[in-house]
Amino acid sequence: MKAALIWCPFPDKDTARQIAGQLLADGLVACANIMPEVESLFIWEDKADSAKEVGVLFKTTADKLDAAIERLGALHPYETPAILGWHADAAHPLTTQWLGGFDGLV
Numbered sequence: 001m002k003a004a005l006i007w008c009p010f011p012d013k014d015t016a017r018q019i020a021g022q023l024l025a026d027g028l029v030a031c032a033n034i035m036p037e038v039e040s041l042f043i044w045e046d047k048a049d050s051a052k053e054v055g056v057l058f059k060t061t062a063d064k065l066d067a068a069i070e071r072l073g074a075l076h077p078y079e080t081p082a083i084l085g086w087h088a089d090a091a092h093p094l095t096t097q098w099l100g101g102f103d104g105l106v
Contacts, residue, residue, distance in 0.1 A: 001061055001062075001096045001097070001099060001100035002061065002062035002063075002087055002088065002091075002096070003059065003060075003061060003062070003087075003088035003091040003095060003096050003099055004059075004060050004061060004062045004064070004065040004085060004086065004087050004088060005057060005058065005059060005060070005085065005086055005088055006029070006057070006058040006060065006065070006068060006069060006072065006083065006084065006085040007055065007056070007057055007058075007082075007083075007084045007085075008055075008056050008058070008072060008076070008081060008082065008083045008084070009038060009040055009053040009054065009055050009056075009081075009082055010053060010054045010055075010056060010076075010077075011051075011053060011054070011077060011078070012054060013034065013036065013054050015054075015077060016032075016034050016054045016056050017034065019072065019075045019076065020032035020034065020056055020058070022071075022075060023058065023068060023071060023072065023075075026071060027064075027102065027103045028060060028064050028067055028068040028071055029058040029059060029060045029064070029068055030059050030060060030061075030098065030099050030102040031058070031059040032056050032057070032058050032059075033056065033057040033058075033059075034054060034055075034056050035054065035055040035056070035057070036054060037052055037053075037054065038052075038053050038054070038055040039051075039052060039053075040052075040053050042082075058072075059099065060099065061099050061100060062087050065085050065087070066085075068085070069083055069085045
């Protein structure tokens with residue numbers, strides 16, 4: 001079982017919690033670490049901009065990564081959400097065991 005991660009910023013904590021809860025219930029992620037405030041600097045529509053956002057790091061498995069990214073994109077309120085996913089090169093064996101046993105909420 002290979003671990004994977006997804007990073008995604010959200011406009012506020014309530015939205016982050018709601019969408020994280022849905023991904024947990026769907027069995028697409030096993031954990032969501034919500035970081036209360038991040039400052040994002042970015043280029044949007046050919047202009048430099050910034051925003052206060054809430055960052056979320058999702059933990060999942062490599063085989064659920066694409067489905068989790070697709071669902072996250074469908075649920076996200078931004079027109080063009082920044083959703084980045086990658087396979088973890090290394091993980092503790094107990095972490096991968098835990099990730100492999102998660103199938104969502106019953």
